[in-house]
Amino acid sequence: MLRKIILRSFIVLSILILTLLSCKNGKVDTPQKKLSAKPNILFIMSDDHAYQAISAYSDKLIKTPNIDRIAKEGILFTNASVTNSICAPSRATILTGKHTHINGKIDNIMPFDTTQVTLPQLFQKAGYATAMFGKLHFGNNPKGVDDFMILPGQGSYINPKFITQKGDTTITGYVTDIITDLTLDWLDKKRDKEKPFMMMYLHKAPHRAWWPSPEKFKEYSQKNIPEPATLFDDYSNRGQAAKSAEMNIRDQLLSYDNKVLPQAIEEIGLPIADSRNKLYFEKADFARLNPKQKSLYQPTLDAIAEDFKTHWPTMSEEEKMRWQYQRYMQDYLACIASVDENVGRVLNYLDDSGLAENTMVIYTSDQGFYLGEHGWFDKRFIYNESFKTPLLIRWPNQIKAGITNDEMVQNLDFAQTFLEAAQIEIPSDMQGESLMPLLKGNTAAWHREAVYYHYYEYPAVHMVKRHYGIVTKAYKLVHFYYDVDEWELYDRKKDPQEMKNVYEDPAYASVVANLHKKLNELRLKYKDSPELDKKFIDLSKPVN
Template identity: 75%
Template sequence: MKVLPLFSLVALCLILGYSCAEKEAKKPQKPNFLFIMSDDHAYQAISAYSDHLIQTPNIDRLAKEGMLFRNASVTNSICAPSRATILTGKHTHINGKIDNHNPFDTTQVTFPQIFQKAGYQTAMFGKLHFGNNPKGVDDFMILPGQGHYINPDFITQKGDTTITGYVTDIITDMSLEWLDKKRDSDKPFFLMYLHKAPHRPWWPRADKFKEYTQKTFPLPETLFDDYSNRGTAAKTAEMNLLYHMQYSHDSKIFPETLEAMGGVEPLVEGSQADVYNEFNRGNEEQRNEYKPILDSINLDFKEKWPKLTDKEKMIWKYQRYMQDYLGSISSVDDNVGRVLDYLDNNGLAENTIVVYTSDQGFYLGEHGWFDKRFIYDESFKTPLLIRWPNEIKPGTTEEEMVQNLDFAQTFLEAAQISAPTDMQGESLMPLLKGDGAKWNREAVYYHYYEYPSVHMVKRHYGIVTKEYKLAHFYYDVDEWELYDRKKDPKEMNNVYDDPAYAEIVKELKGKLAELRVKYKDSKELDDKYIEQSKKY
C-alpha cells in the first residue's frame, strides 16, 4: 500500500476543505420573508408616495432600498376579503370571503401552509381578522376580530390572553421576541407582522395623541365634492365626514359633552358612547395620560361647534380625523423601524425579503369621505414596497398594474417553491428582477360585494388599466361609470355617456367580459352571493 507523505495529506485536506467550503458558499440560500401589513393605511399617508400629510422615514427606507409600486391595488377593498385573497392567491368569489360576514372556505390552501410544508418556519402576530386558528403557522398571537388599541386581547395556541400596553408596540414586541428567541436559525422563516393600526376608531398612543392634536393638515382638493358628475353610488354612500363620522366613536367627544350642549347638528346615527370602549380599557395610569388631551378636544368642540358653518364643521372633523389617523400611523412607522433595525443588527437584512403593504387603500377626506370599498383610486390602490437586497435595484419605482392577488405566487417563486395551478395571480418576479418585458398584464379585475351594509357602497365590479377605469354598479341599480385616469386622475367626471369615449367603452366592456371568464366570475355567482348575503 502506497502511503502519502504527511505534507501531501495536509495539502489534500486543505484542497478538499476549500473545495467543500467553496461549494457550501455557492449553495443558494432560501430567502427569509418579513411580510408587514397595516390595516387601512392609505398610500397618501406614506411620505415615499406623498409627504403632504406625514413623514414616514422607516417605511420610506423600503422604497429607498427597494421598489415602490405606484399602481398596486386590491381585488376587493375591504379587510377580511383582502386578507383571504392574499393568503390564497384567489379572488374572493373563489375563496368564499366576499365580505366581512360570509364565511371563508376553510378547504382552501393558504400559502403559509405551502411554506411550512417546504421547510420554512412560519409565524403570525397581529390582526388576521377572520378565523381563530390560522393555518400553516408554527406560532401565532392574533387579535380577535378587529381587536383593541389599548390593553388588547390576543388569541394564542395556549389560550386567550390580555397584554397591557399599546397594540402597535405589543405586536412589534411579539414579532421581535419571535425573531430573537423562538426562531430556528437553521431554517428560513416567513414572519407575518400584521398591524391593527390605523383602523377605525384611530386611537394613537398617548404621546402621539398629545403631539398630533396640536397639528393642522392641508385640506384635500375634493373635500367638498358634490358628486354632481358621478352616478347614484357616490351620491348615496354613507361615509361623509360631516354626516356619517360619529362624534364620540370617531372624533372622541364624550357623550356627556353632547348632552350638556343639548344635542348637536347635524345628527349622526350610531352609538355615541363608543369613545369609552378604548378609554375604559386603560388602567388608571393610562387613563390619566389620555384624559387631559380628551378634555382639551371636548372643550374646543363645545366652544366652537355651535358657531361653525357646515363647511367649517367639515373642516373641524377632518382635522380631528387626521390627527388621530396620522398619529396612529406614526407609531406604525416607529415600530417598523425597530424591526428593520433588528434585521440589520443581526445579520438578517441581506437575505430577507421585506414587504410593506396594507389590506386596501383609504379615504383621507378625498371626496368628503372616510373608509374605503369603492373602485375609485384612494380605496382601490394600496401601498406596496418591497426590499430584496442584491435582487431589487434600490430606489426603483414600478408603474405596472399589480394586485394583492399576486402576492402568494410571488413569495412562492422567490422561495423556489412550486405554486398550486389554481392560484389566480401572477408572480411579480419579472418586475422585481427588472425584466419588465416578461410582464404582460394590461388590466386588473375588481369586485365589491358588501351591500346593503355599513357605509352603503353599492355592489360593483370593474376593469382598470393604466389609462381607464370602467365599473358596473348593480343589485338595486344598473349603472356604468368610466373614468379617464390620465385626464381626470381625481375621478370627478364619469364619461361613460360621452360619445368621444364610445369606442373605449365598447373595448373595455369586451375586456371586462373576458376577465370575468378568466377569473371564473359570472352573473350566476353574483346572484348566488346576493342570496347568500341575506343570511348575514
C-alpha cells in the same frame, strides 16, 4: 514533514477565511443562512393604510422614514391595487392567491372556504418556520403557522386581547408596540434558526377608531393637516353610487371617532345624536385604559373637549366639516407614526442580526383608504384612494435599490410571488401572476394590461353599492348593480381625481366598446359571472 506543515497551514487559513466571510459587523450569521439559499419572507401589512399617507408616495401629509427605507432600498409600486376593497376579503385573497368569489370570503360576513390551501401552509410544508402576529380578521386558528398570536376580530388598540394556541391572553400596552414586540421576540428567540422563515407581521393600525398612543395623540392633535382638493365634492357628474354612500366625514363620523367626550356634547346642550358614542366610550378602547394610562390620555381629551365646546356652537356647516376632518386626520396619522416607528425597529433588527441580506421585506395594506378625498373616510369603492394600495418590497442583491414601477399589479399576485422567490411549487389554481419579472427589472416579460375588481358588501354599513370593473393605466370601467344598473367610465390620465363619468360621452364610445369586451374576457378568465352575482345576492339576503 514540510508538506504536512504547508497542508495544515492551508487548512487553518481556509477556516479563518470562511469564518471571516460568515461574519457581519462582528456577528456570526445564523445557521439558517449557511444551510439554505432560500430567502426569508417578512410580510408586513397594516389595516387601512392609504398610500397617500406614506411619504415615499407623497410627503404632503406625513413623513414615514422607516417605511420609505423599504422603497429606497428596493422597489415602489405606484399602480398596486386590491381585488375587493374591504378587510377580510383582501386578506383571504392574499392568503390564497384567488379572487374572493373563489375563496368564499366575498365580504366581512360570508365564511371563508376553509378547504382552501393558504400561503403559510405551503411554506410550512416546504420546510419554512412560519408565524403570524397581529390582525388576521377572520378565523381564530390560522393554518400552517408554527406560532401565532392574533387579535380577535378587529381587536383593540389598548391593552389588547390575543388568541393563541394555548388560549386567550391580554397584554397591557399599545397594540402597535405589542405586535412588534411579539414579532421581534419570535424572530430572535423562538423560531427554528435551522430553517428559513416566513413571518406575517400584521398591524391593526390605522383602522377606525384611530386611537393613537398617548404621546402621539398629544403631538398630532396640535398639527394642522392639509385638506384634499375634493373635500367638498358634491358628486355631480356621477351616478347614485357616489351620491348615496354613507361615509361622509361631516355626516357619518361619530363623536367617538373624533374623541369628543359625551359630557362635552351634553354641556353645550346638544343631544348625543348616535347612541354608539356613549356605548363606545363605555365599552371600547377608552374603557380599556387603566388609571395610569387614562392619566396620559386625559389632558389631550380635555383639550379636544374644550376646543369643541368653545367653537362648535358657532361654526358653519363648512367649518364643522373642516373641524371634523382635522380631528380624523390627526388621529389617523398619529396611528401611522407609531406603525412607522415600529417598522423601523424590525428593519433595524434584521440589519443588526445579519438577516437583512437574505430577507425579502414587503410592506402593504389590506386596501387603500379615503383621507377626506370626495369628503369621505373608509374604503370599498373602485375609485383610486380605496382601490389602490401601497406596495413596497426590499430584497438585497435581488431587487435594484430605489426603483419605481407603474405596472398593474394586485394583492392577488402576492402568493405566487413569495412562492416563486422561495422556490416553492405554485398551485395551478392560483389566479394571480408572480411579480418576479418586475422585481428583477424585466418589465418586458410582464404582459398584464388590466386588472379586475369586484365589491359585494351591500346593503351594509356605509352603503356602497355592489360593483365590478376593469382598470387599465388609462381607464376605469365600472358597473354598479343590485338595486341600480349604472355604468361609469373614468379617464385616469385626464381626470386623476375621478370627478367626471364620461361613459355617455361620444368621444369615448370606442373606449367603452373595447373595455366592455376586455371586461367580459376578465370575468371569464377569473371564473366570475352573472350567475355568481345572483348566488351571492341570494346568500346575503336574510332568511325569514
